[in-house]
Amino acid sequence: MNGVHNILNVERLSMRFGGLAAIDDLSLDVPVGKITAVIGPNGAGKTTLFNCLTGFYKPTVGSVRLNHPQRGTLLLETLPSHQVAHKAQVVRTFQNIRLFPKMTVLENLIVAQHNALQQASFFTLAGLFALPSYRRAEAAAMEKAVNWLTRLGLIEKADTAAGDLPYGTQRRIEIARALCVDPILLCLDEPAAGLNPRESAELNELLMRLARDEGISILLIEHDMSVVMKVSDHICVLNYGRKIAEGTPQEIQNDPNVIKAYLGEEDADEELHAEVAP
Amino acid sequence: MALAIQQLINGLTLGAVYGLIAIGYTMVYGIIGMINFAHGDIYMVSAFIAVTGFTLLASLGVSSVPLALVTVLVLSVLFTSVYGWAVERTAYRPLRGSTRLAPLISAIGMSIFLQNMVQLTQGARVKPIPPMFVGGIDLFTSEGFTVRLAYSQILIVIVTVALMSGFTYLITKTSFGRQQRACEQDRTMTALLGINVDRTISLTFMIGAALAAVAGVMVTVYYGVVDFYIGFVAGIKAFTAAVLGGVGSLPGAMLGGLIIGLIEAFWSAYLSAEYKDVATFSILILVLMFRPSGLLGRPEVEKV
Known part of the structure; x- marks a missing residue:
């Protein structure tokens, strides 16, 4: 919760469409200069989260605070779309290019x-x-x-x-x-989708360089676990709009809640490990 | 032969005017995907501003024709762009994000509003301007027919060519042009790159109105009379020109304008002046039937 070390604080965010809560009471801190991955099964609310960050959707409840090194705290959900990029320097890419x-x-x-x-x-x-x-x-x-x-x-x-x-x-x-x-926070929505293994490895390299050399904080939605586990400093797992786990790649791989969300109730944790292994 | 050359000159002049108005349709369609049916009336308003300006300058004793012309052009462009901005701001922007039909209906409403406003404030009668731009160059005479190039025609063609080159430069080379083209291709993404899309759309309307204003001043100079209804017919013809050229395509708008102007001139001379509008609108129907993407427009290809 320390504002100095987090570039973004998502606080008790909810986004409802009629009766459906795409995001339900989500709190999330994105550390500065690190790569944070948001993962979760389809429909978990990952893209909705991005849409709330970049002025696409106005969240039903909650706030998204950006700690800008020069401009202080900015409330992203109150900024119009173009100010999110211009003033807050938060930029996103799309799943479909x-x-x-x-x-x-x-x-x-x-x-x-x-x-x-x-x-x-x-x-x-x-x-x-x-x-x-x-x-x-x-x-x-x-x-x-x-x-x-x-x-x-x-x-x-x-x-x-x-x-x-x-x-x-x-x-x-x-x-x-x-x-x-010139983003200070770069939000990438499935950047590895449709890439071949070589391109995907190049992407890993690029993302790590951007965080390390340019100090750009990265928020990443990704399904490709070989990318997520390799580049992420921090992982947040969503399911049905709620955060079910948060931690380092190792912690996430061993988290029973995550295994359950991805693979169902049966004890199939070996399968997740198999998928995750490089 | 002499008659044909005369009609060629007349047609090109008329076509230049249609082309200038057509750009306003095509630009607005390109950026927000709607046909701005009030655009013809914006042009009509500019012609009235021109008449007011010329009359005012004449009563002030300004006798220099170039001075009067430049002053009126500047005034008309300024005021008309404000009209363009105001129309977008009040009638279209509040409806952005609603159904596609809503701004179209709003545009027709705006068109009727502008016509009635001018009719009420200026009267329904035809307004003349003091004759200032008489004369021309007699090119040659054959078969008892003198081919004449009026000064006003030379003026129209020169101004149009200058304006078109400036405008092409603006769209292809400047920062505003890039932003405008970006908005045409993906407005959402453009906003997410930090560009103020609303402002870009406002500027597009203002530029469209400014071009229509130049056309309005030129027509006032050319014909010497205006009335509150000229916007409707000119607007529909310029719209036809835009569709013929390929709506969304800027060179297409200019080309479409020229073709419509030429067809009208030749049809009037050789077939029937009363039915010249029939010719124009038959073209609209034929284009929509056989080549809806127009001459220079690219058909929409859905990628799967």
């Missing part, structure tokens, strides 16, 4: 830096006349985009329309684009 398919990869990354450009361009006026201040801002935006594209091994694809690229590449572009917003 949402790039701008008709734009080039580079343009996708430049759009994400729109606010900096807009300020430099005095709302497009200077942009129209290509004043030096705007050209500098544009060069900076370009540099940042190129930097991330290079680091994610995407630079050759910079001028290709994003929609024409293979699935695994699009996933990486989506992460690169999110990084261009």
